Amino acid sequence: MRQIDQKSIAGIYHQKTKYYEAQMSEQQTPLNWATQPSPFKEYHSEKNIDLTPYLPLKNNPFTGKPIEHVEEKGYPFTLGALSRLLYFTNGVTGILQYPSGENLAMRAAPTAGGLYPTEIYVAIQNHAMLADGIYNFQVSDHSLVPAWEGNFWSEFGKYCFGHEAIESANLIFITTAIFQRSAWRYQERAYRRILLDTGHVLGNLVAYAHEEGFFPYSIGKFVDKSFNRLLFLDEALEGVLSVVALPQNPVKIDENPERSLQHRFVQLNDGEIDPLLLQLHHGSSIQLKKELQAQFSTNTDGPESLEEKYGFKETAPLTGEPIDWINGIGQTILLRRSTRAYTGESFSRESLSSLLKYAYSDHLLEHSHLFSSAYLETYLVIQHVDGLEAGVYYYAPLSQELRLIYAGDFERQTWHFCLGQELARDAAALVIHTANLEKAMSQYGNRAYRYLHLDAGHIGERMNLAAIQLKLGVSGIGGFYDDEVNALLGLPLDQIIVYITTLGQSHGVHRP
Numbered sequence: 001m002r003q004i005d006q007k008s009i010a011g012i013y014h015q016k017t018k019y020y021e022a023q024m025s026e027q028q029t030p031l032n033w034a035t036q037p038s039p040f041k042e043y044h045s046e047k048n049i050d051l052t053p054y055l056p057l058k059n060n061p062f063t064g065k066p067i068e069h070v071e072e073k074g075y076p077f078t079l080g081a082l083s084r085l086l087y088f089t090n091g092v093t094g095i096l097q098y099p100s101g102e103n104l105a106m107r108a109a110p111t112a113g114g115l116y117p118t119e120i121y122v123a124i125q126n127h128a129m130l131a132d133g134i135y136n137f138q139v140s141d142h143s144l145v146p147a148w149e150g151n152f153w154s155e156f157g158k159y160c161f162g163h164e165a166i167e168s169a170n171l172i173f174i175t176t177a178i179f180q181r182s183a184w185r186y187q188e189r190a191y192r193r194i195l196l197d198t199g200h201v202l203g204n205l206v207a208y209a210h211e212e213g214f215f216p217y218s219i220g221k222f223v224d225k226s227f228n229r230l231l232f233l234d235e236a237l238e239g240v241l242s243v244v245a246l247p248q249n250p251v252k253i254d255e256n257p258e259r260s261l262q263h264r265f266v267q268l269n270d271g272e273i274d275p276l277l278l279q280l281h282h283g284s285s286i287q288l289k290k291e292l293q294a295q296f297s298t299n300t301d302g303p304e305s306l307e308e309k310y311g312f313k314e315t316a317p318l319t320g321e322p323i324d325w326i327n328g329i330g331q332t333i334l335l336r337r338s339t340r341a342y343t344g345e346s347f348s349r350e351s352l353s354s355l356l357k358y359a360y361s362d363h364l365l366e367h368s369h370l371f372s373s374a375y376l377e378t379y380l381v382i383q384h385v386d387g388l389e390a391g392v393y394y395y396a397p398l399s400q401e402l403r404l405i406y407a408g409d410f411e412r413q414t415w416h417f418c419l420g421q422e423l424a425r426d427a428a429a430l431v432i433h434t435a436n437l438e439k440a441m442s443q444y445g446n447r448a449y450r451y452l453h454l455d456a457g458h459i460g461e462r463m464n465l466a467a468i469q470l471k472l473g474v475s476g477i478g479g480f481y482d483d484e485v486n487a488l489l490g491l492p493l494d495q496i497i498v499y500i501t502t503l504g505q506s507h508g509v510h511r512p
């Protein structure tokens with residue numbers, strides 16, 4: 001059986017953070033609630049910009065006063081557009097009250113364990129009402145705090161290797177992660193969930209930004225240290241994960257393959273940085289110094305066509321209608337919650353088709369919204385979908401086909417490998433993202449690990465939104481016995497399991 005290559009930090013990290021049933025008691029330590037980090041980063045300033053008067057709600061939840069709605073789109077963007085963009089990307093969309101009386105502010109994007117590791121910074125230039133600078137989005141009171149005044153566009157351009165969308169944009173979102181928020185509960189494996197969580201946040205941003213008249217460009221290739229320094233981040237605690245430029249028009253991006261060779265990585269001194277999570281984060285950093293040798297081959301051929309895979313097998317074409325968003329994606333984001341329990345009932349093949357079509361739309365690739373999606377391979381375990389035989393399928397996104405690998409009922413296996421969660425057993429279908437890590441690394445080095453998980457989270461969020469709009473239940477699953485998933489899918493172990501999204505009929509959606 002082919003094994004994962006453990007010569008790279010990404011390979012080592014992945015192997016060491018796999019869950020095995022026999023080791024679960026060591027891998028998951030009891031939670032110490034006293035040490036849980038706050039999910040809110042606080043910056044104090046006299047110049048806080050209150051964005052609540054522009055919330056896309058009937059009444060301001062902070063003052064109770066009615067909110068007046070004015071329609072405006074694109075540039076010059078208004079405070080209203082900025083408020084909505086932030087809100088639908090990851091603002092507070094619900095409050096969950098625990099029996100203890102404590103509240104959990106639930107956000108627009110889902111997050112493993114309700115831990116919210118993702119922070120959002122916003123850079124603005126040439127705005128009539130806001131000074132040039134970098135702001136932090138304060139989720140708890142829906143405001144922007146000026147963190148650094150000044151124009152940093154030339155730095156952004158340099159740090160993003162001259163990405164064309166930067167200079168065309170007056171608005172840039174920068175996402176960072178505060179590692180300990182998630183590591184507090186999930187230890188080393190937290191980094192996987194942090195990336196998936198941030199991918200979900202990007203999914204909201206990209207889906208909603210179009211509605212406001214922006215053209216988002218997600219940039220994964222940037223000089224980490226320079227960005228981290230610009231934001232004064234303590235690199236042992238927090239790091240930039242993505243940069244999203246939001247110009248008002250599409251920008252021509254130079255797809256020159258030479259560019260991917262700029263993925264140069266810091267040399268890793270084994271064991272120098274502890275814990276493993278930080279080793280991977282820093283080991284997947286890009287730095288400017290040209291003389292550093294890349295740690296991977298310079299093969300830029302790209303992945304072999306995923307569409308060909310299992311082409312000779314029994315094929316089920318997917319022919320669902322495109323989703324009608326009726327009141328806009330923002331309104332769907334408002335309603336999104338993860339399903340806590342499925343009924344075990346089926347849903348239709350048409351719904352599954354529409355959902356997959358939206359989640360994997362060509363649009364995503366055409367407009368550079370994903371980082372490495374060409375390396376993600378998607379499998380489905382169909383448990384109860386009308387018009388589809390139960391079994392394991394390969395999904396070919398371009399031809400919109402499900403290819404049956406083998407038929408059978410696998411609820412017991414899915415329940416077991418999702419750590420005994422009934423959510424998996426009772427789901428109508430599980431969508432499983434996998435990737436050949438080595439192949440993805442041949443193009444992106446260790447950074448492939450980030451890209452694959454960010455992209456899987458991004459597609460996962462699109463599945464969330466589509467499911468909610470189709471009145472289906474949906475939930476991500478970030479913890480699974482990796483090798484057991486490989487066994488069910490019949491995949492060698494060098495094909496890593498990235499993420500699982502469950503879909504089904506829900507009867508346990510949290511409606512705060």
Ligand SMILES: Cc1cc2nc3c(=O)[nH]c(=O)nc-3n(C[C@H](O)[C@H](O)[C@H](O)COP(=O)(O)O)c2cc1C
Binds near residue numbers: 107336478479
């Ligand atoms: C990466 C990721 C992994 C998750 N894993 C699980 C899981 O294993 N089991 C589960 O019940 N929910 C899981 N969830 C759902 C979260 O528990 C849920 O998003 C969080 O409690 C916030 O609630 P909301 O999604 O309803 O806003 C996951 C979500 C994400 C994004």
